[in-house]
Amino acid sequence: MTVTIPQGFRSAGIAVGLKSTGKPDLALVVNDGPAPASAVVFTSNRAQANPILWSRRVVAQGTARAVVLNSGGANCFTGDFGYDTSRLTAEAVAAAIGEPDAERILVCSTGLIGTGDQAFRDKIVGNVPALAAALSAEDVTAPAAILTTDSVEKTAVRRGDGWTIGAMAKGAGMLAPGLATMLVVITTDAVLSDAALDRALRGATGASFDRLDSDGCMSTNDQVTLLASGASGVAPEEAAFAAALAEVCDELAGKLQADAEGASHDIDIEVRGARSTAEAVEVGRSVARNNLFKAAIFGNDPNWGRVLAAIGTTSAEFDPYAVDVAFNGVRLCHAGAPDRPVEECDLAPRRTHVEIDLFAGEATATIRTNDLTHDYVHENSAYSS
Amino acid sequence: MTVTIPQGFRSAGIAVGLKSTGKPDLALVVNDGPAPASAVVFTSNRAQANPILWSRRVVAQGTARAVVLNSGGANCFTGDFGYDTSRLTAEAVAAAIGEPDAERILVCSTGLIGTGDQAFRDKIVGNVPALAAALSAEDVTAPAAILTTDSVEKTAVRRGDGWTIGAMAKGAGMLAPGLATMLVVITTDAVLSDAALDRALRGATGASFDRLDSDGCMSTNDQVTLLASGASGVAPEEAAFAAALAEVCDELAGKLQADAEGASHDIDIEVRGARSTAEAVEVGRSVARNNLFKAAIFGNDPNWGRVLAAIGTTSAEFDPYAVDVAFNGVRLCHAGAPDRPVEECDLAPRRTHVEIDLFAGEATATIRTNDLTHDYVHENSAYSS
Numbered sequence: 001m002t003v004t005i006p007q008g009f010r011s012a013g014i015a016v017g018l019k020s021t022g023k024p025d026l027a028l029v030v031n032d033g034p035a036p037a038s039a040v041v042f043t044s045n046r047a048q049a050n051p052i053l054w055s056r057r058v059v060a061q062g063t064a065r066a067v068v069l070n071s072g073g074a075n076c077f078t079g080d081f082g083y084d085t086s087r088l089t090a091e092a093v094a095a096a097i098g099e100p101d102a103e104r105i106l107v108c109s110t111g112l113i114g115t116g117d118q119a120f121r122d123k124i125v126g127n128v129p130a131l132a133a134a135l136s137a138e139d140v141t142a143p144a145a146i147l148t149t150d151s152v153e154k155t156a157v158r159r160g161d162g163w164t165i166g167a168m169a170k171g172a173g174m175l176a177p178g179l180a181t182m183l184v185v186i187t188t189d190a191v192l193s194d195a196a197l198d199r200a201l202r203g204a205t206g207a208s209f210d211r212l213d214s215d216g217c218m219s220t221n222d223q224v225t226l227l228a229s230g231a232s233g234v235a236p237e238e239a240a241f242a243a244a245l246a247e248v249c250d251e252l253a254g255k256l257q258a259d260a261e262g263a264s265h266d267i268d269i270e271v272r273g274a275r276s277t278a279e280a281v282e283v284g285r286s287v288a289r290n291n292l293f294k295a296a297i298f299g300n301d302p303n304w305g306r307v308l309a310a311i312g313t314t315s316a317e318f319d320p321y322a323v324d325v326a327f328n329g330v331r332l333c334h335a336g337a338p339d340r341p342v343e344e345c346d347l348a349p350r351r352t353h354v355e356i357d358l359f360a361g362e363a364t365a366t367i368r369t370n371d372l373t374h375d376y377v378h379e380n381s382a383y384s385s
Numbered sequence: 386m387t388v389t390i391p392q393g394f395r396s397a398g399i400a401v402g403l404k405s406t407g408k409p410d411l412a413l414v415v416n417d418g419p420a421p422a423s424a425v426v427f428t429s430n431r432a433q434a435n436p437i438l439w440s441r442r443v444v445a446q447g448t449a450r451a452v453v454l455n456s457g458g459a460n461c462f463t464g465d466f467g468y469d470t471s472r473l474t475a476e477a478v479a480a481a482i483g484e485p486d487a488e489r490i491l492v493c494s495t496g497l498i499g500t501g502d503q504a505f506r507d508k509i510v511g512n513v514p515a516l517a518a519a520l521s522a523e524d525v526t527a528p529a530a531i532l533t534t535d536s537v538e539k540t541a542v543r544r545g546d547g548w549t550i551g552a553m554a555k556g557a558g559m560l561a562p563g564l565a566t567m568l569v570v571i572t573t574d575a576v577l578s579d580a581a582l583d584r585a586l587r588g589a590t591g592a593s594f595d596r597l598d599s600d601g602c603m604s605t606n607d608q609v610t611l612l613a614s615g616a617s618g619v620a621p622e623e624a625a626f627a628a629a630l631a632e633v634c635d636e637l638a639g640k641l642q643a644d645a646e647g648a649s650h651d652i653d654i655e656v657r658g659a660r661s662t663a664e665a666v667e668v669g670r671s672v673a674r675n676n677l678f679k680a681a682i683f684g685n686d687p688n689w690g691r692v693l694a695a696i697g698t699t700s701a702e703f704d705p706y707a708v709d710v711a712f713n714g715v716r717l718c719h720a721g722a723p724d725r726p727v728e729e730c731d732l733a734p735r736r737t738h739v740e741i742d743l744f745a746g747e748a749t750a751t752i753r754t755n756d757l758t759h760d761y762v763h764e765n766s767a768y769s770s
Contacts, residue, residue, distance in 0.1 A: 047697025047705040077693060077706075079722040113690030114723055217677050220694050291676070291757075292602050292765050299766030305498030308462060309605050312432025320432040321462075337464045338499055372676075372766075374759050380677050381684030381757075 002155040002166035004137050006189035008032050008229025009166075012134035013145030016127040018072025018111070018120065024145035026124060028131050029185050030066040030097055035230025038064040039197035040106065041205045043222035049076035050116065051107040054086035055223060058106050063194055065104040067185055067225045068093045068131075069146045070124055071170070074181065075109040076220045078116030085121040092125045096132035108223050110148055110170065110181040143168040146183050149379075154255040158244040162234035163190035165244055169252040171219070181221040182209060184252060189232035190241055200242040201226045208249035211281065212257055212368045213288040224249075257368045262375035265297050267352040268366050275361035279316035283356060284367030286310045294372035300347040302327035307356065308336075318358035326355040387540040387551035389522050391574035393417045393614025394551075397519035398530030401512040403457025403496070403505065409530035411509060413516050414570050415451040415482055420615025423449040424582035425491065426590045428607035434461035435501065436492040439471035440608060443491050448579055450489035452570055452610045453478045453516075454531050455509055456555070459566065460494040461605045463501030470506040477510045481517035493608050495533055495555065495566040528553040531568050534764075539640040543629040547619040548575035550629055554637045556604070566606040567594060569637060574617035575626055585627040586611045593634035596666065597642055597753045598673040609634075642753040647760030650682050652737040653751050660746035664701035668741060669752030671695045679757035685732040687712035692741065693721075703743035711740040 004011050011029045018025040031038070040059050042052055058064050068089055075082045090105035099105065109116075134141075143153040147170045154169040171182035192200075205224055226245075257266050269287050274280035287293055290310040296303035304325040312320055321336030330345040332338065352371075389396050396414045403410040416423070425444050427437055443449050453474055460467045475490035484490065494501075519526075528538040532555045539554040556567035577585075590609055611630075642651050654672050659665035672678055675695040681688035689710040697705055706721030715730040717723065737756075 045694060045697040046699075047693045077690060077718070077721055077723070113694065217675055217691075217694065218698050220690075220697065289674075290602055291761075295762050295765035297766075298762065301766065305462060305605075306602075308432045309430060309498065309602065312430040312605065313603050314431075333462070336462055338462070372762055374762050376676075377680050377683065377757055377759050377762055380680035381682075381686065 002157050003029050003142060003168050003185055003187045004139055005157055005166040006164040006187045006229065008189050008231030009187045010135040010137050011139040011142040012131050012136065013141035014127065014131055014134055016123045018070060018123055024141060025070055025072040026127060026131055027069045027142040027145035028066065028093065028135065029142060029187065029227065030135060031227045031229050033229050033231065035191055036063055036065060037192055037194045037197050037228040039194060039201040039226045040064065041201055041224040043219055045218045045220050047220045049074050049109060049221040050078055050082040051075055051086045051109040052221060052223065053083055054090060055106045055108070058103050061103045063104065064106045064227065065099050066093060066097060067106040067108060069108040069183055071110050071146055071148050073109060073111040073115035073120050074113050074221050075116035075120070076113045078114065082116040085116055088121065088125050089128070092128035093132065096128050106225055108183050110146065110183055110221055113220060146170045149261050150259055151261065152259055154252055154259065156248045156251040158248050160190065160236055160240060160244050163188060163232040163236055165248050167248050167252060169256060171256060181219040182256065184224040186226045186248060188228045189230065190228055191230040191233065191235040192228050192241060196238050197226050197228055200238065200245045203242055204246040204249040207246060208253040211366065212253045213285055253368060257370065260370040262373055262379045263370035264373050265350055265352045265371040267297055267354060267369045267371060269354045269356065269369065270364065270366045271356045271358065272364045273358040273360055274363040275317040277363045277365055280363045280365035281367065282314050283311050283316045283358065284365055286314045287354065288367045288369035291372055294369065297347065297352055298371040298373045302332055302342055302345040302347055304333040307354065308333065311356065316358070318360045322359055324357040328353055387542050388414050388527060388553050388570055388572045389524055390542055390551040391549040391572045391614065393574050393616030394572045395520040395522050396524040396527040397516050397521065398526035399512065399516050399519055401508045403455055403508055409526060410455055410457040411512060411516055412454045412527040412530035413451065413478065413520065414527060414572065414612065415520060416612045416614050418614050418616065420576055421448055421450060422577055422579045422582050422613040424579060424586040424611045425449070426586055426609040428604055430603045430605050432605045434459050434494060434606040435463055435467040436460055436471045436494040437606060437608065438468055439475060440491045440493070443488050446488045448489065449491045449612065450484050451478060451482060452491040452493060454493040454568055456495050456531055456533050458494060458496040458500035458505050459498050459606050460501035460505070461498045463499065467501040470501055473506065473510050474513070477513035478517065481513050491610055493568050495531065495568055495606055498605060531555040534646050535644055536646065537644055539637055539644065541633045541636045543633050545575065545621055545625060545629050548573060548617040548621055550633050552633050552637060554641060556641060566604040567641065569609040571611045571633060573613045574615065575613055576615040576618065576620040577613050577626060581623050582611050582613055585623065585630045588627055589631040589634040592631060593638040596750065597638045598670055638753060642755065645755040647758055647764045648755035649758050650735055650737045650756040652682055652739060652754045652756060654739045654741065654754065655749065655751045656741045656743065657749045658743040658745055659748040660702040662748045662750055665748045665750035666752065667699050668696050668701045668743065669750055671699045672739065673752045673754035676757055679754065682732060682737055683756040683758045687717055687727055687730040687732055689718040692739065693718065696741065701743070703745045707744055709742040713738055
């Protein structure tokens with residue numbers, strides 16, 4: 001279990017009945033130190049779930065000690081009652097692990113918006129003792145307990161010079177119910193300050209999760225938590241740690257994209273020659289969010305015209321008549337006109353690579369997305385989430 | 386035929402073989418004056434089709450005299466050859482109607498991006514004489530000749546005090562092939578200057594077509610053309626004309642929304658209590674472009690949580706926990722928490738009304754959109770466009 005591979009961590013995952021399937025739905029990751037530090041990145045959606053509101057309070061107070069996560073309900077737009085549920089959950093966990101300060105316990109929830117009644121609260125709070133009793137440095141159950149419609153667990157590990165990073169994640173843009181909430185917990189036994197962790201985490205999430213744009217919808221519950229125990233005794237160069245963390249996040253982002261339920265293509269939109277990274281991201285996102293483009297990929301149609309029409313809606317610097325577009329290595333548009341015959345291009349494979357060259361600078365960025373399929377429509381219309 | 390109802394106009398629509406179906410695909414509207422004036426609004430997409438580039442030149446020169454429109458091919462990203470096709474088309478029309486200046490002839494095209502070869506040019510230019518010969522002040526064929534996947538013609542008429550406005554339109558966001566290019570031609574026999582027409586047109590399009598956001602994709606070919614003949618001899622108050630024009634555009638926008646191919650719901654997202662109109666539009670658009678919201682409507686699911694998650698991504702002024710959301714008259718969310726039971730809400734009817742109250746000001750705006758359906762995915766993936 002990868003969040004416990006770094007020294008100084010214990011985790012657990014149990015079933016408390018939030019999911020009607022009876023599958024595991026409550027997880028806990030505890031940082032035993034000896035030099036705890038933490039950093040958290042939250043959803044930028046202003047409509048924030050109650051657990052997010054509680055966790056922001058934790059971050060404002062200082063270093064977090066643990067994170068408790070439930071699936072089977074988002075506890076979002078559940079009013080003051082829902083906020084109290086998050087608080088009570090944190091208080092129960094703090095008591096169970098011998099932590100005097102409940103405001104050092106982060107809380108995450110994922111599932112249906114609006115779920116968060118008395119029964120929801122009772123199942124979580126009432127089972128915290130059992131959860132804490134299951135904590136182990138060899139635990140393998142936590143990654144499953146945070147899943148909603150994911151079909152596989154997502155984990156990653158990177159080893160540095162005497163220190164290690166471990167991680168688990170759930171969610172993906174195309175995952176239908178629950179607005180595809182993305183929850184990530186990353187642990188490390190490196191010795192680093194809160195501030196250094198924060199810098200590394202923001203850099204890593206900005207280049208990975210922020211560029212995973214499967215259906216353009218931003219969840220109310222997203223949270224990426226990074227906990228450092230210092231148990232390795234090794235204080236790495238910040239740059240070395242940041243690079244390893246970026247690799248972990250990038251690997252997880254790729255796994256989330258690949259597990260996007262209902263998708264038949266994993267599409268990497270690589271933008272080159274942009275005036276700035278921000279413009280490369282803007283251009284990539286305009287394509288990633290374009291329904292006509294995504295539907296065309298579903299139909300195995302390398303429709304470069306829709307790519308141009310999409311990027312033409314941005315304010316990025318480029319000449320629309322000087323752009324190159326390639327699909328899976330075949331350049332179909334050169335200098336704003338048709339190039340190779342579309343018959344040379346095979347879009348049957350799941351992995352799809354679209355390259356856009358703007359010839360306006362040196363900056364690049366890749367946006368990950370998926371195609372727009374019948375399964376996506378079915379998943380998101382047939383079930384209330 | 387509504388563009389010829391105002392005095393001083395002739396039109397025609399014929400089949401020249403651009404459409405494989407043999408249906409009419411070339412139209413012409415001519416302003417016979419005696420006091421011609423014009424105004425044009427173009428797509429804001431920076432990837433502009435060749436006819437748009439030509440038409441911008443016409444507008445830069447002064448008052449337009451006529452507009453020729455073809456369906457069956459967008460003539461976009463067809464290089465210098467495609468630009469010359471637009472120019473040659475204008476020259477042929479000018480010669481055929483006895484207009485000395487080809488740069489007074491606007492050109493519009495709609496259809497597949499990349500279409501615009503020699504055969505395309507020959508069919509258009511070679512048939513201009515026949516098109517001109519078919520011109521009539523009682524013509525009823527032009528509205529059909531501009532259609533692509535529309536299932537019905539869209540026309541509108543408004544009568545003022547001694548003057549009239551007529552209009553025809555094609556396209557709708559959900560119309561699959563061709564990126565749903567929207568082409569509109571509006572005629573009036575009122576006496577007005579180019580500048581007055583321009584002010585009225587920008588105001589009318591801003592409040593109507595700009596707020597029709599069926600699938601968030603902006604065409605490379607959109608153009609709204611307003612031609613005034615002055616043949617009524619009546620010079621209306623600018624405000625009276627602007628109001629009537631706004632009604633015409635609003636009616637056409639509603640008709641485009643209702644004909645969105647593949648849609649099963651016409652959704653009006655009414656935002657109230659915004660700090661400014663721009664913010665009301667931003668909030669409405671965030672919902673209109675949210676795939677999870679649109680898929681939920683397809684499933685007749687009044688998923689207010691997705692509405693809140695959508696508006697939470699905007700920077701508009703409001704408290705996410707103080708917003709009201711109603712579906713078809715039933716308030717499901719009040720002050721950021723569940724209100725009436727969802728069972729009270731019936732989303733089976735095609736016409737859908739979502740009301741969002743931000744309680745942050747007095748501004749309002751309504752964005753029109755459609756749901757995300759299997760038919761949309763099929764139409765946009767199964768056919769190359």
